[in-house]
Structures are given as structure tokens and as C-alpha cells.
Amino acid sequence: MKRNFLFIVFLCLTLMLFTSFSFAEIKNPDTIIDACIGGPESLDPHWAYDTSSGQVIYEMYDNLINYKGKSTAEFVPMLSTEVPSVENGLISEDGLTYTFPIRKEVKFHNGDILTPEDVVYSIKRALIFDRSGGPTWMFCEPLLGVYGIEDKVVEVYGLENYSDIFVDGDPRGELKPEKKYKEAMIKFFNDYIDKTVEVDGDKVIFHLAQAYAPFLNILAHSGNWSAIINKKWAIAQGAWDGQADNWWKYHDPEAEKDPLYAVENGTGPFVLKKWVPEEIIMLERFDDYWRGPAKIKNVQIKYISEYTTRKLMLQTGDADMMYVPLQYISEVEKIEGVIVEKNLPQLANVVSMFPWTINAEGNSYIGSGKLDGKGIPPDFFSDIHVRKGFSYLFPYDIFIKTVAKGMAIRNPGPIPKGIMGYTADPALFYPFSMEKAKAEFKLAWGGQLWEKGCKFTIFYNEGNDTRKAACDMLSTYAKMLNPKFNLEPVGVQWSTYLKAFLTEKLPIYTIGWQADYPDPHNWAPVYMGSKGDYAGFFGEAYREFARKNVDPLLEQGLKETDPVKRAVIYKELTQIAHDQAISIYAYQPGGTHAQRLYIGGWYYNPILPGLPACADFYYLTKGE
Amino acid sequence: MLSYIIRRLLLLPVILMGVTLLIFCVFSLLSPMERLATYVHDPNTLKNSQAMGRLIEKYHLNDPFPLGYINWLKRIINFDLGWSQTANQSVKDAISQRFPVTLELVLYSIIPVILVGIWLGVLSAVHHNDMLDQTIRVTAIIGWSLPTFIFGLLVLFIFYGILGWFPPGRLSSWAQDIVYTSSNFHSYTHLITIDALLNGNIPIFLDALRHLVAPILTLSYISWAFLLRITRSSMLDTLRKDYIRTARAKGVDEHTVIHLHAQRNALIPVMTISGMMIIEMLGGVMITETIFTYPGLGFWTATAAQQLDYGSVISFALLFSSLMVIGNLVVDLSYALIDPRVRLE
Numbered sequence: 001m002k003r004n005f006l007f008i009v010f011l012c013l014t015l016m017l018f019t020s021f022s023f024a025e026i027k028n029p030d031t032i033i034d035a036c037i038g039g040p041e042s043l044d045p046h047w048a049y050d051t052s053s054g055q056v057i058y059e060m061y062d063n064l065i066n067y068k069g070k071s072t073a074e075f076v077p078m079l080s081t082e083v084p085s086v087e088n089g090l091i092s093e094d095g096l097t098y099t100f101p102i103r104k105e106v107k108f109h110n111g112d113i114l115t116p117e118d119v120v121y122s123i124k125r126a127l128i129f130d131r132s133g134g135p136t137w138m139f140c141e142p143l144l145g146v147y148g149i150e151d152k153v154v155e156v157y158g159l160e161n162y163s164d165i166f167v168d169g170d171p172r173g174e175l176k177p178e179k180k181y182k183e184a185m186i187k188f189f190n191d192y193i194d195k196t197v198e199v200d201g202d203k204v205i206f207h208l209a210q211a212y213a214p215f216l217n218i219l220a221h222s223g224n225w226s227a228i229i230n231k232k233w234a235i236a237q238g239a240w241d242g243q244a245d246n247w248w249k250y251h252d253p254e255a256e257k258d259p260l261y262a263v264e265n266g267t268g269p270f271v272l273k274k275w276v277p278e279e280i281i282m283l284e285r286f287d288d289y290w291r292g293p294a295k296i297k298n299v300q301i302k303y304i305s306e307y308t309t310r311k312l313m314l315q316t317g318d319a320d321m322m323y324v325p326l327q328y329i330s331e332v333e334k335i336e337g338v339i340v341e342k343n344l345p346q347l348a349n350v351v352s353m354f355p356w357t358i359n360a361e362g363n364s365y366i367g368s369g370k371l372d373g374k375g376i377p378p379d380f381f382s383d384i385h386v387r388k389g390f391s392y393l394f395p396y397d398i399f400i401k402t403v404a405k406g407m408a409i410r411n412p413g414p415i416p417k418g419i420m421g422y423t424a425d426p427a428l429f430y431p432f433s434m435e436k437a438k439a440e441f442k443l444a445w446g447g448q449l450w451e452k453g454c455k456f457t458i459f460y461n462e463g464n465d466t467r468k469a470a471c472d473m474l475s476t477y478a479k480m481l482n483p484k485f486n487l488e489p490v491g492v493q494w495s496t497y498l499k500a501f502l503t504e505k506l507p508i509y510t511i512g513w514q515a516d517y518p519d520p521h522n523w524a525p526v527y528m529g530s531k532g533d534y535a536g537f538f539g540e541a542y543r544e545f546a547r548k549n550v551d552p553l554l555e556q557g558l559k560e561t562d563p564v565k566r567a568v569i570y571k572e573l574t575q576i577a578h579d580q581a582i583s584i585y586a587y588q589p590g591g592t593h594a595q596r597l598y599i600g601g602w603y604y605n606p607i608l609p610g611l612p613a614c615a616d617f618y619y620l621t622k623g624e
Numbered sequence: 625m626l627s628y629i630i631r632r633l634l635l636l637p638v639i640l641m642g643v644t645l646l647i648f649c650v651f652s653l654l655s656p657m658e659r660l661a662t663y664v665h666d667p668n669t670l671k672n673s674q675a676m677g678r679l680i681e682k683y684h685l686n687d688p689f690p691l692g693y694i695n696w697l698k699r700i701i702n703f704d705l706g707w708s709q710t711a712n713q714s715v716k717d718a719i720s721q722r723f724p725v726t727l728e729l730v731l732y733s734i735i736p737v738i739l740v741g742i743w744l745g746v747l748s749a750v751h752h753n754d755m756l757d758q759t760i761r762v763t764a765i766i767g768w769s770l771p772t773f774i775f776g777l778l779v780l781f782i783f784y785g786i787l788g789w790f791p792p793g794r795l796s797s798w799a800q801d802i803v804y805t806s807s808n809f810h811s812y813t814h815l816i817t818i819d820a821l822l823n824g825n826i827p828i829f830l831d832a833l834r835h836l837v838a839p840i841l842t843l844s845y846i847s848w849a850f851l852l853r854i855t856r857s858s859m860l861d862t863l864r865k866d867y868i869r870t871a872r873a874k875g876v877d878e879h880t881v882i883h884l885h886a887q888r889n890a891l892i893p894v895m896t897i898s899g900m901m902i903i904e905m906l907g908g909v910m911i912t913e914t915i916f917t918y919p920g921l922g923f924w925t926a927t928a929a930q931q932l933d934y935g936s937v938i939s940f941a942l943l944f945s946s947l948m949v950i951g952n953l954v955v956d957l958s959y960a961l962i963d964p965r966v967r968l969e
Contacts, residue, residue, distance in 0.1 A: 027797075028797045028798065031797055033797060039712065040712065041712050042712065049669055050665070132675055132678045132679045132682055133663060133664055133669040133670060133675065133679055134669070147675075148674075148675070150674070150678070151674070163681070171678075171681075171682075172682070252678070252682065254682070254683075254707065255707050255709075255712075256706075256707045256714055262713075273801075273804075273805050274804040274805050276721065276804065276919075277711055277712045277713045277717075277718070277721070278710075278711055278712065278919060278924070279721075279919045280800065280804075282800070282801065282804065282805065298801075300797060300800075302793070302917075304792075304917045305914055305923070306914050306915050306917070308777055308780065308781070308915070309780065309792045309915060309916070309917055312780060312781070312784055312785040312792070313791075313792065315785060316784065316785070316788055316791070318791055318796075318797075493661075493930075494661045494665070494931075495654065495658040495659070495660075495661035495662075495932055496658065497661075498657065498658070498660060498661045498664060498667065499655060499657040499658045499660075499661075501667055502657050502660075502667070502670075502676055503657065511667070513668060526668065533667060533668040533670070534667070534668070537667075
């Protein structure tokens with residue numbers, strides 16, 4: 001009895017000890033804590049091509065120019081003292097030369113002073129680094145006229161493959177011993193890489209391979225690939241030494257061999273304090289920041305995969321902002337002391353695509369492979385009436401209302417709202433209409449489709465409930481329209497989906513795109529170009545169509561510097577997307593941002609990196 | 625005994641080779657394009673079909689199985705476990721970062737699991753078929769059948785969301801700042817509670833303990849039910865033995881009969897099972913780690929398996945297999961030490 005009593009007293013005292021950690025009204029007053037999901041892949045600006053890395057690099061590094069406040073169209077100077085334009089003479093009339101006067105007395109985090117040499121080094125390193133699947137293709141396109149540096153080497157020297165000039169075909173190994181290979185690579189650097197950007201006094205001058213309307217977007221803050229790094233420091237870490245005679249050794253390294261993967265030395269408002277991968281990033285204010293120190297002393301970005309845990313942290317004040325999946329918005333709105341901004345226009349959209357030619361080899365997704373009611377032929381979607389039929393069949397507004405909880409809008413074509421070239425012309429939106437869908441399907445394949453029916457699989461990435469819902473809806477309405485139309489929604493692992501995509505075996509598939517930069521050139525080619533990231537996999541019939549009808553317009557739009565004329569060109573492309581029913585442009589999602597009320601200074605710019613509606617920590621305050 | 629230990633340890637490399645071969649085999653059944661999914665999370669990063677080929681070549685995804693395995697073995701011999709795409713760090717660093725987290729959680733959890741499980745098991749057996757026995761058994765069944773994620777979320781909701789007592793994560797933000805960034809704090813073991821004591825930092829020790837309570841409660845409740853049933857069964861069996869009847873007949877008091885004579889013998893199988901429980905828990909307490917934001921082995925390896933990060937999966941298999949073999953050996957040895965009737969052959 002006595003023992004039990006003592007045990008109870010001990011338990012109470014212990015609990016009191018824990019509860020004696022009383023909660024101040026605002027916890028951690030000098031630290032803003034963001035509860036996110038999915039940590040950064042790398043802190044190397046030239047490696048990172050994911051939003052988590054972009055978010056962190058944004059805080060630690062500066063670029064030459066920045067977007068003006070909430071705008072995605074206007075720029076302000078950053079490490080450059082002026083934003084180049086044709087009017088101020090810093091962009092040449094032919095659009096091939098851009099000049100940036102570099103700001104003086106800007107300090108890197110290690111105390112070094114920024115010089116134009118650092119800018120030039122950063123760009124050249126980006127070009128030669130060019131890792132497979134990385135972001136620096138965005139430099140290669142304007143500065144070299146190709147998507148990657150290997151493509152340029154192959155083009156210049158007439159090779160079959162870049163690896164042909166390496167021993168055992170290993171591009172990460174040694175060049176073949178004959179002197180000519182090394183000489184060729186040095187010459188390549190001197191003739192192409194070295195000439196893309198140069199120092200001229202206190203200015204940096206870019207020489208483009210082609211007129212490139214979105215070039216300033218590529219250089220703007222929010223694009224981690226164009227962050228400016230410290231040349232001397234980078235070389236000291238083991239990065240490329242700036243020389244022509246070994247650049248290929250620093251090209252496309254493996255992650256573990258990248259010396260800048262876990263370190264930083266930017267000029268940005270925050271310094272990296274600690275990175276524990278997949279757990280936490282800790283940033284500390286840089287007091288010598290050239291714009292003046294940030295208002296908040298510390299930032300912690302915590303990576304917490306479980307939604308309930310994040311929500312409870314926001315509720316108790318252990319987190320000041322958090323990532324909220326769409327389906328939980330209404331829950332988070334009810335938390336006292338929390339504000340949720342909803343339906344923030346995102347530069348992203350989700351599209352269901354019709355490949356004009358499907359690879360039939362060993363492809364069970366198209367059933368019998370014939371128009372016999374048990375499958376579809378490989379060129380099923382090459383018939384415009386099929387594409388139009390499905391375009392009329394998707395219940396856009398119902399989907400947006402029920403699945404996207406009203407937090408999405410429609411797009412008529414590949415270019416989302418908020419990007420130049422977007423049009424809200426109602427004539428370009430396919431309405432949801434069973435009658436019109438029926439009329440189109442009856443015309444498809446000379447009437448055979450309606451008579452015989454069809455059967456094929458439609459894919460979504462397992463775990464993505466929104467896309468599952470889109471597939472289910474399409475399948476349901478198809479069945480309602482004609483019981484012989486069997487569309488089987490299947491959720492697959494990403495590995496299966498990717499393989500099927502790359503081998504062009506997918507019938508209708510739904511995929512999304514998030515802006516790299518806010519310009520229509522980042523959208524239209526992707527969804528419509530013959531070499532587009534998505535449209536390039538629509539089969540040869542489509543590629544041929546695109547080469548004739550789409551690519552010339554894309555080229556025009558890219559090189560045209562007058563924004564009014566550009567808008568006309570991209571509207572024409574949207575018209576083609578509509579007339580040809582190239583894809584179902586399902587929706588453009590709205591973003592959300594949830595934070596405690598005591599956080600001030602937050603503003604929304606859709607191009608800010610990070611999860612939907614992230615934050616520019618430089619301006620944030622806590623409790624003020 | 626020494627020869628027994630050596631013979632058992634000699635089995636370890638054979639087992640490790642078998643496990644890794646099997647995993648490698650399974651991953652090799654996937655095509656290079658499927659394995660590419662570990663490195664490509666969005667097809668838009670492949671600007672053209674050449675990019676796909678380059679990535680496959682870069683990461684040796686089309687190497688034939690024997691070549692891939694031999695190259696991997698060569699790296700292992702040099703203690704290079706490769707890179708983890710899911711952890712975004714080397715596999716070695718990922719394991720050294722995550723293993724102590726799981727170890728700390730498991731070591732603290734196993735204490736209440738064993739103590740409570742044994743205590744209640746003995747109590748249940750002694751009060752066989754009583755109301756007390758029934759209550760304990762029902763509570764055990766609830767613990768056994770309740771999914772971890774439901775109980776864990778409930779614990780989180782009550783003790784953190786409502787009461788604010790036991791937050792998720794390993795440490796509070798202020799403590800994290802010190803542990804991760806202060807030059808005055810040294811991580812000797814990477815078990816935060818131990819390191820805090822070794823650094824003489826009691827506030828951090830208490831903060832770490834506070835963060836451990838909720839996950840320990842979750843893990844313990846789910847796990848002690850199993851131990852309770854084993855203990856109860858073993859105890860009932862022992863209490864029926866002749867020597868127990870003899871002890872009672874000789875007038876030995878009931879407390880001595882139960883705790884000195886019966887319990888010590890009944891606990892032999894229980895101790896061996898406890899040893900194996902520790903090893904199994906080290907292999908993954910993924911759900912608890914996820915709910916309470918404990919960045920341990922469980923969540924990482926589950927993600928790695930899902931994303932076909934085979935380098936991470938194989939390395940984890942190596943670790944876990946080694947722990948299993950050594951753990952089994954320790955359990956067998958302790959069994960022989962506890963029970964003189966057992967001979968190691």
C-alpha cells in the first residue's frame with residue numbers, strides 16, 4: 001500500500017516536471033519553423049532540380065535579378081545593379097547580348113567580396129556541370145542552342161555519342177589517350193563555353209547562341225541554377241577549377257562526388273547552420289547581408305511526413321507554418337490562431353494526354369491492339385474525333401468542385417493563367433457535354449468505334465488520389481455514354497509508370513507540370529513540341545504533325561522579344577491545342593498557405609520555390 | 625562454448641552473402657527503365673531520350689547481374705556502401721545517422737515492455753481465471769489487435785495535441801540547436817539521452833526523455849501484450865510443476881514460491897524471446913517513427929524499398945541480418961547460461 005502510494009506520488013512529480021515546461025504565448029520567438037515534407041536533394045545550385053532544394057538555396061544564395069514583389073513579369077536588380085533591357089541598352093537589339101553591371105561590396109557568407117569573376121564562374125560551371133536530369137539545360141538552350149553540353153560536343157565533332165571519346169565509353173573515366181581528344185575538348189571549351197559569358201570591367205556580358213525571350217526569367221531569383229557562387233571557395237571545396245584543360249572531369253558527376261552537395265557560401269540573407277538530411281535544415285541570419293539583415297534570426301525547416309503530426313505542431317505553436325494537403329484544408333482552417341490562404345494561383349497544371357501512336361510491342365494496356373471492342377489499335381488517338389470525344393467527356397467543373405474542392409481553374413490549353421500568352425477565350429474551352437462527345441465518337445474511325453466499343457487501361461500514379469479521381473470520372477462517363485467503352489483505371493508504382501511512359505506504351509495518361517520559370521516557353525514546348533518533355537513521347541505521327549505545325553510557332557515565340565506579338569503567337573498555339581484536341585487540360589490547381597497569425601511579412605509569388613505557396617523568409621517576422 | 629561461438633559466427637558471411645544475393649536478384653528482375661525511377665521523379669527532367677540513356681549508363685542500371693553484384697562486392701570490401709537516393713546522403717552516413725535513433729527508441733521501449741509484460745504475465749498466471757486475469761488478458765488483446773498507427777495517433781493527439789506534454793521529434797527546437805550546432809556539445813554515442821548526460825547537460829537530457837515518452841508508450845503497449853501471453857503461459861506451466869507443489873507443501877510462503885521458485889524458471893523462454901524482440905524492433909518501427917517524427921531506420925528503409933533504392937535496401941539487409949545472427953547467438957548463449965540443462969552443440 002505504502003509502495004503504491006509512493007509510486008503514485010513519484011508519477012505525479014514526474015508529470016509535473018514535464019508540464020513545468022510551460023508554453024510561452026509564442027514559442028521560439030527568434031525562430032520561424034516551417035513543417036514541410038520531403039527534404040532537399042542537394043544544396044548545390046547546379047545539381048538541385050527539386051522544390052525542397054530550391055527553397056533552401058533561395059534563402060542562402062542571390063541571383064543577378066529578382067522578381068518584383070508579387071509579380072512574375074517585372075524584375076528588380078539584385079546582384080546586378082540594373083535589370084537589362086533594350087531601352088537601357090543592356091540588351092542588344094538582336095537579343096543576343098545581355099550586360100549586367102555587378103553590384104559592389106556584396107559579401108559572401110565567408111566574408112569574400114563578390115566580383116564579376118564569381119558570376120562568370122557560376123555560369124560556366126553550370127554549363128559544364130550539367131548533370132543528367134538536372135536544371136542547367138535552361139542555360140544550355142539559350143547559351144549553346146542545345147539541351148545539354150554533351151549534345152553540343154556531339155554536334156560539333158560529329159560523334160555518335162559523347163562517350164565515344166572516353167576510354168571504355170565511360171564518360172566519367174579518362175579521355176582516350178590520343179592527344180587529339182584532349183585538344184578537341186579544350187578547343188570546345190574555348191570556342192563555346194568560354195564565349196558564352198565574359199567579364200568586362202565591372203560588368204558581366206552574356207553572349208547568347210539564339211535570341212531567347214525568357215532569358216531574364218532563367219537568371220532570376222527563384223531559379224537556383226543561376227545562383228551566384230563564390231569561385232575561390234568553390235575551387236577550394238574541390239569543384240571545377242575554372243580551367244579549360246579538365247572541364248570534362250567535372251561534368252555530370254555522381255551525387256557523392258559533388259563537393260558542393262552539403263555546403264554553401266552564398267550572398268543570401270541566411271547562412272546554413274546545419275543540414276540533417278530528411279530531418280531538418282537550420283538557417284541563421286547573415287548579419288552582413290547587403291540588403292540589410294533579415295528580421296528573423298533563425299529559420300528551421302523540418303521535414304515531417306505525417307500530416308497529423310504537422311497539424312498538431314502548428315496547433316501548439318511548435319511550427320509556425322506547414323504544408324497542408326488539399327483534403328485537409330478545412331481541418332486546418334478551424335485551428336485557433338491560424339490563417340489559411342486558399343486558392344492561390346499556382347504556376348502548375350495537370351493534363352491528360354493522348355499519344356497519337358502507342359508502342360504496341362508486348363503492350364497489354366491496349367488490349368487486343370485492334371478496334372474490336374477488346375482493345376484499341378496503336379494509332380487510336382490519331383483520329384481527331386476520338387480526341388475530341390474524350391475532351392468533351394471529361395467533367396471539368398464537377399472535378400474541380402468535388403475533387404479539387406473548388407480550388408482549381410480550367411485552362412484552355414497548355415499555358416496556365418498568370419503566364420503571358422494565357423487566354424480566357426471561352427471558345428477555346430471544351431465544355432463537358434455527353435451529346436457532343438457522342439457525336440464525335442460516332443464519327444471516329446468511320447463509325448466503327450461507336451459500334452464495336454473499345455477497351456484500354458488508363459494510368460495514374462499510385463497514391464495520387466486526385467489523378468485517380470480524374471481517371472475514375474473519365475472511365476465512368478465513358479461507360480455511361482456507351483457501355484462498350486471500357487476504360488480501366490489502374491494505379492501503378494512510379495517505376496512502372498515511368499517505364500511505360502518512356503517506352504510510349506501508355507494510352508491516356510495524366511501528368512502535371514510545375515513552372516521552372518514564368519514564361520510560356522516553359523509550357524508550350526513541353527505539351528506540344530515535337531521534342532517536348534511530354535509531347536515528344538506521343539509517337540512519330542504526332543511528332544511529324546508538331547514539326548510542321550507547332551515547332552515553327554514555338555521557335556517564333558521564343559525569339560520574339562515584343563511581348564504583345566509573343567502573346568499572339570502563344571494564343572495561336574492554344575488555338576491549335578484546342579482545334580486538334582491534343583490533350584485534356586484538366587485543371588490548374590490553387591495553392592494553400594497555412595501559418596500562425598503572429599507571422600508577419602508573408603506575401604505570395606507563385607514562382608517562389610518550395611511547396612505550394614511557400615515563404616520568402618527574408619521578410620518574415622514573428623510576433624511583431 | 626568458444627568453438628560453438630566461432631562456428632556460429634562463421635555462418636555470418638554465408639548468410640550475408642545469401643541475403644544480398646537474393647535482394648540483388650530481385651532488383652535485377654526490374655528493367656533498367658524501372659530502376660531509373662529511383663533517380664527520376666518526374667519525366668520532365670529527362671529533356672530527351674538521350675538523357676534517359678545517360679542516366680542508365682551513369683548509374684550502371686543495365687549492367688548484367690553478375691557484374692553488378694561483383695562491383696557492389698568490391699565497393700563493400702572498401703566499406704563503400706554507396707549513395708542513398710532516398711536519404712540524399714551516403715548509405716553509411718544514413719545508417720550512422722538513423723541507427724542510433726532507432727536504437728535509442730528501442731532500448732528505452734524494451735524496458736517497460738519487459739517489466740510490464742512480465743509483471744502482468746505473472747500476475748495473470750497467479751490469478752488464473754480470476755477477474756484480474758480476464759481484465760489483463762482483454763487489455764492485452766486490445767493492445768495486440770490495435771493497429772500501431774491508430775494508437776500512436778491517439779497518443780499523439782491526447783498527450784501532445786490536448787495536454788501539450790510530450791511533443792513529437794527527438795528534441796525541442798532550442799535543444800536541437802545546441803545538439804546539432806554547438807561546439808560545446810559532443811556526440812559520443814549519438815544516443816541523445818546518453819550524450820546529454822555525458823555532456824553534463826541535464827535540460828537536454830530531460831527534453832530528450834520528454835520526447836521519448838509518447839513513442840515509448842506506443843511501442844510498449846503494442847508489444848508488451850505479446851510478452852504477457854508468453855509469460856503467462858510459461859508461468860502457468862511452471863506453477864503446475866511438482867517442485868512448486870513440494871515447496872508449498874513444505875510451508876514456503878506464497879510470495880517466495882512465486883517469485884523465487886516459479887518466476888525464475890518461467891522466465892527462461894521469456895528472456896530469449898525478449899532478445900529477439902529487440903532485434904526485430906531494431907529492424908523497423910516505421911509507423912511509430914513516422915508518427916512521432918523519429919528519423920530512424922524504419923521509415924527510411926520503407927521509403928527506400930518503395931523507391932527501389934536498392935543500395936540502401938541491401939545495406940539495411942546487411943545490417944539487420946548481422947544483428948539477427950549475432951542476436952540469435954547471444955540469446956542462445958544466455959539461454960545456456962541461465963539454464964544449466966541446456967548444452968550448446
